Amino acid sequence: MLNTLKNRFEQGCKTNNYPKEKPAVFERYRGKPEINKDASLEIIEMCANACPQDAIDKDLKKIDMGRCLFCGTCERVSNGKFVTFTGDFEISTSQRADLLTDGDLPALAEHSKQHFKKLFGRSLQLRQVSAAGCNSCEADLNVLATPFFDLARFGINFVASPRHSDAIVVTGPVSRNMKTALLQTYEATPDPKAVIAVGSCTISGGPFLGSPEITEGLDTILPVDLFIPGCPPHPLTNLHALLSFFK
């Protein structure tokens, strides 16, 4: 007992103060990309060619954050002359098209469906469906339940049954073998419901683009309300998305 109390004392309170204050993230973290529109065509082309995801649109001078893995290759090969990644983790959108960006993102809170805020603002129950992918997206959703993030303080929880949930949170590129199970889970969730796509895999196929075993974009099979990009999205990105969209 004494030992338990000693540990409790040593641990202290670790819950962060987001959204009141933004917690610091280490400097090398790659968040929202910023694009230098004045970069030479040559440099832009070099970045586009080096990008493993073909996520750079040379003509529009934009990055598709739905395909991007935030690997930082483009920033490094161009020495930041075309793309730099900022520490801003608030990068989710309500429209797939908005993910194609030059760094200027619409404010998520203003673009969320207002009736969702009314319905789910005080209590939001989420059913997570893991559908292929690499399990990092799941890990960084799970972490929201730990004391540092403490999702439950916002009235948001992950629940065991789709019947008890208001939204499904999908991760992974929806393999052929998981498609039916995912669609059944969606069906089992009572209306009105929201669909949240977490991670590059779910939004576009991510690293597994081109494989016949996967679905390239959850929005090709279900209506997606909220897109959270990243590989995986930082837990704070997830938190920001959930709070701005539903609160």
Add this chain to the structure above:
Amino acid sequence: MTNAFLEISNGEKIERKQIPHLSFNDFHKNILNIVEGGGKVVQYFGYKDDDSSIKFMAVLRTDKLLVTGCDASESYPSLAKTCEPFHMFEREIAEQFGIKPEGHPWLRMVRYHPNYQNKPDVFGNDYKEDIPGNYDYYKVDGDEIHEVAVGPVHAGVIEPGHFRFNCIGERVLHLEIQLGYQHRGVENLLHNVEAKRLPILAENIAGDTTIGHSLCMAQAVEALTSTKVDKGAKIIRTIALELERLANHIGDCGALSGDVAFLPPANYFGRLRGDFLNLSLLVCGNRFGKGLVRPGGVRFNMDDGIRATMNERLDELIPQVTHVLELLFSTPTVRARFEDCGRVSNFDADKLGLVGPAGRASGIGYDARREFPTEHYDKIDIPENKKPSGDVYARAKVRYDEIIQSMKIVRSLINTPIETECVNTSNFDLPASSFAVTVNEGWRGEVSHAVLTDKNGKILKYKVKDPSFHNWNGLAMALRDTGISDFPLNNKSFNLSYCGFDL
């Protein structure tokens, strides 16, 4: 045996013509000999050669790595019938190439996909259904017998898989684990994508083993292209692999604590795990180490500033982790639940070929860091962490010991300046008709990649093996004669990868 095998080093480039090519019977006889004599299967797979013929290749390990090959036949007498470690490998070959191991004791699909050869399906599936359907589970008959089916969608935020329990009352007689839901076609992608995508794919085979799989790929490509890696990069990669081990082991200890309803360590470790993930982010900008390892070295250095920050964080974290571990392991109710739960005997573990902490918990000392050291491991003293009891307690205790050791390793490696030339572009010009196999001790155990190139230097076969490929049957074995309510605890004590298995 001398002519039947070529002895190779971990991460050594071999010309394929050096590899013995045996008759099918000799191949089988010789690999059976080694494995029955205590050797282990590192890799055993089929591939389509330059001339479109199908061949088999096996990489075995004794205290050395041994490789050999042969032509495949239409079907063959199963080795698994008498020698269990071949069990899963034969099923995989049957699924990928439509070649049947006759008399296989449990011939079921592995990942549910059509074979690559357009041959009639060995399992009688037509693959029109999206969900792994036509699966004939092991059945137990009797008046009081009931079945419990769980998944693929689980109650928590975890990966999909199907678990079928045959129970009498609360007691589990048999558990069958059917996977494949996470199958993304990784190996086929590796055969076909542009070189720039290769490291990205390696990183995402299993995100919790990003560094383990990335190292296997990087070392294989480096071996094949004769690329040298500087000392600093090797140290950074070693630190990264140990940070990965720390984050996962700490997370597992928390999960185990949660499953015996002792909540303080569950919460503390949950948070502390995140702190260790953040140390990976400190180095490379990603919590799982994605983007760090590339053939040729690393993409991010660890300058004095990074080292100082890491040291500061460790000053705070190491005592906290140590104290919570002490709390967990000194609590009698926790001990009572861990001890004697889900025992896997040394005999069974050896037959199943268990690796990593699961193997060490059942008395199998193998640790690739000791026996086939890569990176900086030849200069680090890794203790033999084996335990005798094979229960949940032993699997937890292996993690306890490894957490303490890994914290020391990281601490000592960051004490002196680390200099490296960061790599932005890697050399992927693979030589023709060559072969390399790599082995690393990821946090779950032996990760291995094998790469074969064709006569034009294109990847002919890229074979990935996650330790979970060996260990899932260990979990099934642990559940025998255990109460079904102890499944979550046992499951956490193995904490295996679905995506690493499903590829």
